[in-house]
Structure formats: C-alpha cells, structure tokens
Amino acid sequence: MSDPIAMATQGRGVTEASDGVGTLTRKDFESDQEIRWCPGCGDYAVLSAVQNVMPELGIPREKIVFISGIGCSSRFPYYMNTYGLHGIHGRAAAIATGIATARPDLQVWVVTGDGDGLSIGGNHLIHALRRNVNLKILLFNNQVYGLTKGQYSPTSEMGKVTKSTPFGSLERPFNPVSIALGAEATFVGRTIDVERKHLPQMLRQAAAHRGSAFIEIYQNCNIFNDGAFIALTGKEKSQNRIYIEHGQPIRFGPNNERGVVATSTGQLEIVDVAEVGEDKLLVHDAHRGDPGLAFSLSRLADGPTTPTPLGIFRQVEAPVYGDGMESQLRAAAEQQGPGDLAELLMTGDTWTVD
Amino acid sequence: MSTQIAPPKQPGADRKELDQVVIRFAGDSGDGMQLTGERFTSATAFFGNDLATQPDFPAEIRAPAGTIPGVSAFQIQFSDHDILTPGDAPSVLVAMNPAALKAHLKELLVGGLLVVNSDAFDKRNLDKVGYDSNPLEDDSLKSYQVYDIAMTSMTLEAVKGVGLNKKEAGRCKNMFALGVISWMYGRPLKPTIDWLDKKFARKPELAEANTKALKAGHAFGETAELTAFEVKPATIAPGTYRRITGNQAIAYGLLAASVQSKLPLFLGSYPITPASDILHELSRHKNFGVRTIQAEDEIAAAGMALGAAFSGHLGVTTTSGPGLDLKSETLGLAIALELPMIVVDIQRGGPSTGLPTKTEQSDLLHAMYGRHGESPLPIVASYSPASCFWAAVESARIAIKYMTPVILLSDGYIANGAEPWRITALGKLPDISRDFTTQPNMGDDFWPYLRDDVTLSRPWAIPGTPGLEHRIGGLEKADGTGNISYEPENHELMSELRAAKIKAIEEDIDPLEWRGDEDANVLVLGWGGTYGAIGAACRSLRHAGKKIAHAHIRHLSPFPRNTEDVLGRFDKVIVPELNMGQLSKLIRAEFLIDAQSISKMQGQPFRSSELEQMILERM
Known part of the structure; x- marks a missing residue:
C-alpha cells in the first residue's frame, strides 16, 4: 500500500470491527484525564451515557473522533479515550466537517453548547445540517453561559436576569430543535441529561443514522441556572414530558390523558384525549420528507416550562455530503484516469523552443 | 500537446x-x-x-x-x-x-x-x-x-x-x-x-x-x-513552455505538493477576489483526489482545512485580505495544535473591502503578527506568476516537515498576471512526504508533543491509527504529553519551543541571494510581486553606470539565515513596497539597519521607470 493514510490506519473501515471490538467496555472509553466540571453538573451524566453506549456501537476506538468548540461541554473530548480535538469557539461543526469529509471511515461526534453552537457558531451548525455531513452533534443546552460565569445565552428565556442583563434579557430565545428542523436536518432529537434510558437510546439511534444527527440535550447547570428544566425533571415531570415515537399517537400525562391534535389551520394543540377521542390524536411520523409538521411539533412548548416533546422529531434518509464527494472523486478518476502531474502541466497552449 | x-x-x-x-x-x-x-x-x-x-x-x-x-x-x-x-x-x-x-x-x-x-x-x-x-x-x-x-x-x-x-x-x-x-x-x-x-x-x-x-x-x-x-523572437532557453497565471501556478503547485507528499489535497475556501480562481482550478481536478469545499464563510473554510489536516490530509485554505482577518483565530489554533496547514493570501488593496481587484502588499505585518499571543509561523512569498508554483510546494514542504501552519503571500498583480513558464525546467520535484506515527513513542504510551530533536516537530498520528488515540486542543498543553497544563514555567517553555521551531527553519531554506555590482553601495531589497519592476529598474540604472544590487526575499518568516550578512555588505538598503513600509519596519526591528522605504499605495504595481527615479533620488 502506498497510501500513507491507509497504511497508518491499516485500511480498516468504520464498519469493520477490529480485534477486540466486541470486548470493549465503558472503561476503554475513559481517558486518564481528571474531569473538571463542577460537582453536580449535568455534563457528568451525558459523559457517562456516551461512555456506556460507545462499546455497543461495534466501532473500533481509533475510528471515533470527538470534536468540540469552547464552553463547559466542550471539554468533553479530553475525557474520551478516542481521538479528539478541542477547537475554538463556535467552530466545531466546521472542523468536524473537514474531518468527516476527508475521512469517511471515521465516526465523528461534535459536542457543543447553546452558546457555542447557536450563538458564535450558529452559522457552521446550520450549514453542517444543511449539507447533511456525517456528524453526530450533541448540543448541551443549559440556557446559560457557564464557563464565562453566568451570562444569558441565545436559549435563555426573555427577561432572564444575569450578570450581563441585570434588568432582564430583552431577547427572544432560540429553540434549538426548531433551528435544526429549519435547516432541514435529517435527524433531530431531544432528550434530558438525567434521562438514564432515553438519553442512551437517542445516542444509539443518532450513531446509527447516516448523515447529520442532531440531539438537543437539556442539561442542568447547577451553578448558574439551576432548575432551568425543573418542569421536566421535578415533581411535575410526568405532566410535562411528551415522549414522541414514530408511528405512535402523541399523548402524555400521568395517565396518558392528554394528547396532541392538528387543527384545521395546521396548528398543533394540546387537548384532553377524553374530549377529542383517541382517533383524533396526531400520529407521529418522523419519516415525513417535509419537516413542516415536525417543526410545528417543536413549537408546542415555548420553553421547557410547559409540556415539551422529547424523542426523535425527524429521521429521514438523504444524500450524505461526504458520500457525494467520494462518488465525484471516483467518477473523475474513472473517466479521466488518475491524476498525472506532468500531463496536467502540459495541457493547454504549450510551445517548444529548440 | x-x-x-x-x-x-x-x-x-x-x-x-x-x-x-x-x-x-x-x-x-x-x-x-x-x-x-x-x-x-x-x-x-x-x-x-x-x-x-x-x-x-x-x-x-x-x-x-x-x-x-x-x-x-x-x-x-x-x-x-x-x-x-x-x-x-x-x-x-x-x-x-x-x-x-x-x-x-x-x-x-x-x-x-x-x-x-x-x-x-x-x-x-x-x-x-x-x-x-x-x-x-x-x-x-x-x-x-x-x-x-x-x-x-x-x-x-x-x-x-x-x-x-x-x-x-x-x-x-x-x-x-x-x-x-x-x-x-x-x-x-x-x-x-x-x-x-x-x-x-x-x-x-x-x-x-x-x-x-x-x-x-x-x-x-x-x-x-x-x-x-x-x-524578432527572443533568445529563450530551450524547452517546452506554457503561459501561466499566478493563481493557476498556485493551484498546480498545490497539486504537485499533494503528489510529492502523498497526502490527499483538501481545500476549504470561500469565494473572494482575487483568490477565487484557485478554488475554481482545483475544483476541476477531482481525478487527483482533491476535495474542495466552498465553505459557508472564511472561518469555516479554515476550520475545514484544519480538520482535514488533523485527519492526515494536506489542508489548504485560500483567501484575500478580509478573509485572512477572519482566519486569524484558526491560524492560532493550528499553531497551538501544531498541525500542517497552508493559508494562501492573495493580497489586495485594504483596509476593509478596499480595492478588491487592485494589488497591494499590505498584509505582510498581518501575516507576521496578526494573531493574539506569541504565535509565530513561517511565511513564504511568491514573486512572479510562475514562482507561485514553487511557493506552493515550498509552503507544503515546510508545513509538513515542521507541523505548522504556513502563510503563502501572493498578490493580485501576480495572481492575474501571466508569463511564459518553462515546464521542463521544473526537473525533479522534492519528496516532501513524511511518515505518520503509528507506534507508541513513550513506553506503551503515545505523547503527541514529544518533539523531534532536530526539527522540534511533533509526531503526526492520525485518527484511525490503533493505539494512538489522543486529544489535542487550543488550551496550553504540557510539553511532551500534550495534556492540559496551566503551569507557569510550562507555558514559557512551550512558547519558546514554538518560536524555536519556526526560527530553526532558517537552516532549511535557501540563503538570500543578491545580484548586481560587487562594489555596489546600494542594495534594493524587495519581496513579492515587485520583483520584475525592481529588477528592471536596477538593470536600467546599471546600464546608466550606477552601481547597485538587488535582493528579493522569498522567505519572510523566518528570514534566510544570511540576511543580516547580505544587508550588512551595503551602505544603504532601499526597500520598495506596495504598502507603507512593512518590510522596512521588519528589517529595522530585526537587524537595526536603517532601511529606507519606498512606498506606493495606488492599487497599481510599480512602473519600473518610476521606481528607477525613486531609487535614484535615494542613492
């Protein structure tokens, strides 16, 4: 083999399990670095879930790459015993696009936050999703800037009092799932840091998705924004969690007594099932080509303080950016033959002087 | 044909x-x-x-x-x-x-x-x-x-x-x-x-x-x-020629660098005048395995190139002045990560949008210092359309060997200008390949910042290599292990090591050459696209009986090791530039030489006749 990348990586593809892959455990994915998140931070739970899920994926450790930007959550790659790159603020999706496009044999994960991914890096995020680059993007949404010690973020609620908004924030928040759907992301999900079962399920499905998989993870910052998701994690959680599942009618509540219907104007509404009847409930279709209905679903809740959908909003197949790139390269090599430098330099108008 | x-x-x-x-x-x-x-x-x-x-x-x-x-x-x-x-x-x-x-x-x-x-x-x-x-x-x-x-x-x-x-x-x-x-x-x-x-x-x-x-x-x-x-036809060295523009030569040079390094070429770029033609040209040559992405912005273009470099590709991004501003932060990251990457800057009139289609040489100090922190990097400058081929290969050679981002400075005048290029004079191109690291380098461990004794370059282990999983990032890292380190002495050491690595490249580049009269008292020192005009002006002055010499710097960081010796031979050093005296500032700061600046800021190249007059006035 003269291809140095193939030589260094022993030519193994992402689907070809290397020796011992099946015997990998959570421990194999823990790096030797001391974890420096605040005690009680929601990030620990997500790290733990990711480390638990990794051995199940059947992918050799060396084929996995974690890329991050800047922020509390962006320390994530240091704690994973895989390849990793802790980048600069907002640019993780761009750097990861380079990696995933250069090396389709790798599984590339992006770890970002509400500030990193939706403020300074909003542009890169929407374009990665638009291109459908083969990335698994985990957006930790704690609705606050933690690393810079407590300013409002683009997902903070209006009126939020922080160090930089002592009289209350004047800005309407972004809804990360709406943004991802607006960019027509092919996989969009939402879960919560403390969801011990739901979070790993979402991670597994994102890992299995070809193309951009985007998961918003509600993550509690117990220092600067404690309890932001209390409606979904506290005593009233069963009233506020709307688990959506493809092919199932959307209903929720302690006794599944509430549900979602589509009105004649196309709006979605929360109703009492007893009043409208089970037949009228909206059956969730994550595979719809048009993201419009999923978008409406994402607008059900103004914020995580009222009944909020959790689960996979959208999961569709679409051409993957890197695949398209590879097929153009292959087609060019087949049609024109492999590049010949001497021949290229001699193309066009040349003349010879004796 | x-x-x-x-x-x-x-x-x-x-x-x-x-x-x-x-x-x-x-x-x-x-x-x-x-x-x-x-x-x-x-x-x-x-x-x-x-x-x-x-x-x-x-x-x-x-x-x-x-x-x-x-x-x-x-x-x-x-x-x-x-x-x-x-x-x-x-x-x-x-x-x-x-x-x-x-x-x-x-x-x-x-x-x-x-x-x-x-x-x-x-x-x-x-x-x-x-x-x-x-x-x-x-x-x-x-x-x-x-x-x-x-x-x-x-x-x-x-x-x-x-x-x-x-x-x-x-x-x-x-x-x-x-x-x-x-x-x-x-x-x-x-x-x-x-x-x-x-x-x-x-x-x-x-x-x-x-x-x-x-x-x-x-x-x-x-x-x-x-x-x-x-x-009548000129007496021209025998061989096969073609006409080439600077941007075309950069594109071909990057392809050559890919072939000679055995690394796939990856270009992240955002359209900008006068650099877009490099993106256009490279996008056509997919059969060389070139991946080109028209990124969403200049920052993403640089980030993608850096990501590709992390993955073992020859990562390149091409731009012009305003784009270089936006890539500065990524360049800083590339310096910290110590990954090879090439940023091609086709200079145009600035500041801001400035004169998009007009030429200038005013990004030199930006290339040199335009990043926060102590962040040195090598700078290579092309000086004619055909020399852009050399500049691209040389930038890649330095980037790969020393694991560093390199800025290649060209300008609008060279980019669009054309000249005959004797293809057959190319001869054999240098082998600029290096081996990826595939084995642990510290017992059973892999230390990503364990440096080569001579080049001070760090090992390049790419994702996919079993057993060498590691994490790198923009935070200061401990010498050797690469783990995050906030130790005061370590930061000083790492800053010195990064600077020493770039400085050491002076031993590995061609010395500065000069031509002209042995007994000349005056040296005209240039860089970049002024090469032709300075050469013609000096030639004309010598025909008129003046004693004069011309040297043209191709490596602006680090300077060739003999630069001080060459400059020291002459009583007077005159530095014509299409900026307000950026190289002359560097020469003064670096060598305590009283370099005289000749400046032109009209978006147009020097005419050799006006330059001749300006040099004469200072002789």
Whole structure:
C-alpha cells in the first residue's frame, strides 16, 4: 500500500470491527484525564451515557473522533479515550466537517453548547445540517453561559436576569430543535441529561443514522441556572414530558390523558384525549420528507416550562455530503484516469523552443 | 500537446524593427478585451518573444456599458530579449470606445500609436464620458499617431452570410481588432483560429464568424498599409513552455505538493477576489483526489482545512485580505495544535473591502503578527506568476516537515498576471512526504508533543491509527504529553519551543541571494510581486553606470539565515513596497539597519521607470 493514510490506519473501515471490538467496555472509553466540571453538573451524566453506549456501537476506538468548540461541554473530548480535538469557539461543526469529509471511515461526534453552537457558531451548525455531513452533534443546552460565569445565552428565556442583563434579557430565545428542523436536518432529537434510558437510546439511534444527527440535550447547570428544566425533571415531570415515537399517537400525562391534535389551520394543540377521542390524536411520523409538521411539533412548548416533546422529531434518509464527494472523486478518476502531474502541466497552449 | 510554429512570412511588408513593444487593449467590459489580450499573448508566445501580461478589470461585473467604470484593459509587453514586467506606459493603445480612450489615453506614450474603433464614437457614447466634441475629429489627439478604423461596421460586413443576428455579429469586433494588431506586429493567426475552432466546436457558426472577423482585420491592416513592425523572437532557453497565471501556478503547485507528499489535497475556501480562481482550478481536478469545499464563510473554510489536516490530509485554505482577518483565530489554533496547514493570501488593496481587484502588499505585518499571543509561523512569498508554483510546494514542504501552519503571500498583480513558464525546467520535484506515527513513542504510551530533536516537530498520528488515540486542543498543553497544563514555567517553555521551531527553519531554506555590482553601495531589497519592476529598474540604472544590487526575499518568516550578512555588505538598503513600509519596519526591528522605504499605495504595481527615479533620488 502506498497510501500513507491507509497504511497508518491499516485500511480498516468504520464498519469493520477490529480485534477486540466486541470486548470493549465503558472503561476503554475513559481517558486518564481528571474531569473538571463542577460537582453536580449535568455534563457528568451525558459523559457517562456516551461512555456506556460507545462499546455497543461495534466501532473500533481509533475510528471515533470527538470534536468540540469552547464552553463547559466542550471539554468533553479530553475525557474520551478516542481521538479528539478541542477547537475554538463556535467552530466545531466546521472542523468536524473537514474531518468527516476527508475521512469517511471515521465516526465523528461534535459536542457543543447553546452558546457555542447557536450563538458564535450558529452559522457552521446550520450549514453542517444543511449539507447533511456525517456528524453526530450533541448540543448541551443549559440556557446559560457557564464557563464565562453566568451570562444569558441565545436559549435563555426573555427577561432572564444575569450578570450581563441585570434588568432582564430583552431577547427572544432560540429553540434549538426548531433551528435544526429549519435547516432541514435529517435527524433531530431531544432528550434530558438525567434521562438514564432515553438519553442512551437517542445516542444509539443518532450513531446509527447516516448523515447529520442532531440531539438537543437539556442539561442542568447547577451553578448558574439551576432548575432551568425543573418542569421536566421535578415533581411535575410526568405532566410535562411528551415522549414522541414514530408511528405512535402523541399523548402524555400521568395517565396518558392528554394528547396532541392538528387543527384545521395546521396548528398543533394540546387537548384532553377524553374530549377529542383517541382517533383524533396526531400520529407521529418522523419519516415525513417535509419537516413542516415536525417543526410545528417543536413549537408546542415555548420553553421547557410547559409540556415539551422529547424523542426523535425527524429521521429521514438523504444524500450524505461526504458520500457525494467520494462518488465525484471516483467518477473523475474513472473517466479521466488518475491524476498525472506532468500531463496536467502540459495541457493547454504549450510551445517548444529548440 | 506541443506545437512548433516558424515565424510567419511577412508578405509585402516592409517591417520596422523594434526590440520591444507594450500594447494595451482597452474596451467595455462586454467587448472581450481580456480574451483578445490572451489570444494575442498566445500568438506572441508561439512566435517566440519573451512576454509578460497584466489584466486590469473593474470590480463591477457589468458596470453600465460605455462608462469609465466599465472599462476593462489588458496589457502585454513582448520583446526580442528577456523582460521582467508587463511594461509601464503603453506605446500602443487599442481603444474600442470613448470610455476606453478617456480612461487610458493619459498613459499612452506621446507619439504612441492609437488604434480606435471609430464606430463607437457616436454622440451617445461621447456624452456618456463627457466628451464635448469627438476627439477623433478635433485636435486633441494630435500628439499621437491615430488609426481610426470602422471596426464594427467592417466586422458586420465580414460576417454577413454566417447567419448571426446583428448583436452576435457585432460581438466579433474584438477579433477584428485582434486581426489588425496581429497584422501590424506580424503575429500568426493560426493559433487563434485553432483556438476558436476548439472553443466553438459546438457552435461552428460562431467559430466561423470570429475567424472571418479576425481575417478581415488582418486583411484590412495589410490593404490599408498600416505601419508594420517586427519584434524578432527572443533568445529563450530551450524547452517546452506554457503561459501561466499566478493563481493557476498556485493551484498546480498545490497539486504537485499533494503528489510529492502523498497526502490527499483538501481545500476549504470561500469565494473572494482575487483568490477565487484557485478554488475554481482545483475544483476541476477531482481525478487527483482533491476535495474542495466552498465553505459557508472564511472561518469555516479554515476550520475545514484544519480538520482535514488533523485527519492526515494536506489542508489548504485560500483567501484575500478580509478573509485572512477572519482566519486569524484558526491560524492560532493550528499553531497551538501544531498541525500542517497552508493559508494562501492573495493580497489586495485594504483596509476593509478596499480595492478588491487592485494589488497591494499590505498584509505582510498581518501575516507576521496578526494573531493574539506569541504565535509565530513561517511565511513564504511568491514573486512572479510562475514562482507561485514553487511557493506552493515550498509552503507544503515546510508545513509538513515542521507541523505548522504556513502563510503563502501572493498578490493580485501576480495572481492575474501571466508569463511564459518553462515546464521542463521544473526537473525533479522534492519528496516532501513524511511518515505518520503509528507506534507508541513513550513506553506503551503515545505523547503527541514529544518533539523531534532536530526539527522540534511533533509526531503526526492520525485518527484511525490503533493505539494512538489522543486529544489535542487550543488550551496550553504540557510539553511532551500534550495534556492540559496551566503551569507557569510550562507555558514559557512551550512558547519558546514554538518560536524555536519556526526560527530553526532558517537552516532549511535557501540563503538570500543578491545580484548586481560587487562594489555596489546600494542594495534594493524587495519581496513579492515587485520583483520584475525592481529588477528592471536596477538593470536600467546599471546600464546608466550606477552601481547597485538587488535582493528579493522569498522567505519572510523566518528570514534566510544570511540576511543580516547580505544587508550588512551595503551602505544603504532601499526597500520598495506596495504598502507603507512593512518590510522596512521588519528589517529595522530585526537587524537595526536603517532601511529606507519606498512606498506606493495606488492599487497599481510599480512602473519600473518610476521606481528607477525613486531609487535614484535615494542613492
């Protein structure tokens, strides 16, 4: 083999399990670095879930790459015993696009936050999703800037009092799932840091998705924004969690007594099932080509303080950016033959002087 | 494909011999002046003259027709001896309309030849540019030799019967003009006819019409007995040549670097004038395994290139000044990560949007210092269109060997300018490959920042390599292990190591050469696209009996190791730059030498004659 990348990586593809892959455990994915998140931070739970899920994926450790930007959550790659790159603020999706496009044999994960991914890096995020680059993007949404010690973020609620908004924030928040759907992301999900079962399920499905998989993870910052998701994690959680599942009618509540219907104007509404009847409930279709209905679903809740959908909003197949790139390269090599430098330099108008 | 063409016979013409000519073609943006100039250039190259060319086009895509902002021009100098620049003031001006005349007449040499399309000098066009009377009819052009030729009407006549509508037929007038000039300077028509046949293979009527217009212009020149000139072929080193622009040479150089490093080429780029042509060119060569992405912005373009570099590709991003601003943070990350990456900056007039289509050399200090923190990196500068090939390969060699981002500085003048390039002089290209690290380097562990003793370069282990999983990032890292470290002494050590690594490259680059009189007291020191103008000015001064020397710096960071010695040989060091004295500042700061700056900030290259005068004033 003269291809140095193939030589260094022993030519193994992402689907070809290397020796011992099946015997990998959570421990194999823990790096030797001391974890420096605040005690009680929601990030620990997500790290733990990711480390638990990794051995199940059947992918050799060396084929996995974690890329991050800047922020509390962006320390994530240091704690994973895989390849990793802790980048600069907002640019993780761009750097990861380079990696995933250069090396389709790798599984590339992006770890970002509400500030990193939706403020300074909003542009890169929407374009990665638009291109459908083969990335698994985990957006930790704690609705606050933690690393810079407590300013409002683009997902903070209006009126939020922080160090930089002592009289209350004047800005309407972004809804990360709406943004991802607006960019027509092919996989969009939402879960919560403390969801011990739901979070790993979402991670597994994102890992299995070809193309951009985007998961918003509600993550509690117990220092600067404690309890932001209390409606979904506290005593009233069963009233506020709307688990959506493809092919199932959307209903929720302690006794599944509430549900979602589509009105004649196309709006979605929360109703009492007893009043409208089970037949009228909206059956969730994550595979719809048009993201419009999923978008409406994402607008059900103004914020995580009222009944909020959790689960996979959208999961569709679409051409993957890197695949398209590879097929153009292959087609060019087949049609024109492999590049010949001497021949290229001699193309066009040349003349010879004796 | 290589064609050999003997100088054409010169039927019936008593040709006046010249050793060199500068022709400027000027017309409306829609008149096809760039194409006319390029075809004339090709024929001139076939003929065997030495030549250099320079386009000058407006920033607007289509400024209103007939206005001065809409004028597009192309200048060529060709000669029977070797030349260094596209020439200063033209001795021949082809003006296709009043706007072109008004915009360029002031630069035509007094007594020069003016060839105009008289059909375009109607009241409407004259009014548009504020001519009260028709300059072809008043006395205002009496200092020039004027050929006013009814090009449009003669073109329409010539292509009658081909079946084009009037608009299409009229568009062939640039070929008529080319025919006229080709007759006057004894250029062969065949290369242009062959080119037209190929270009319009699917529209044979357009090939036919353009060929007819070309031949009609040529015949007109002969019949009207326009003055005919001859510029004999130059003595040119034997070999196979092609015409190449700076941007094309960078694209080819990057392809060569990919082949010679055995690394796939990855270009992340965002369209920007005057760098976009590199993206266009590389996008065409997918059979070389080149991945090109038109990114969402300049920052993403740099980030993608860096991600590709992390993955084992030759990561490149191409841009111009405003884009370099945006890439600064990523460059800082690349310096911290110690990954190879090339940032190509085609400099243009600044600050801000500045002069997008005009040249300048004002990004040097930005390239040198435009990042926060102590963040040195190597800078390579091309100095002519063909040298861009070398600069690209050299940038890649340094980036890969030393695991560092490199900035390649070119400029708008070199990027769009063209010159003959002796392909066969390339010889064997250097092997610039390096092995990826595949084995632990510290017992059973892999330390990503364990440096090579000589180059201080760190190992390059790419994702996918079993057993070498590691994490790197922009936070300061401990020497050796690469783990996050906030230790005060370690930060100082790492800062020194990063600087020492770049400094050590001076041992691995060519020493600074100078040419000129052994006993000269004055050195003219340049860098980048001023090479031709400085060379021509010095040559002229030496012909006039002055003692002078010229050195041109190709590596601006680090400077060649003998720079101080070379500068120290001379009593006076003069530094001409298309900026406000950036290299002279560096020379003063670095070597405590009283370098004298010559500055020009007009978006135009130095004319060798003005430079000669400016040097003389300082001698």
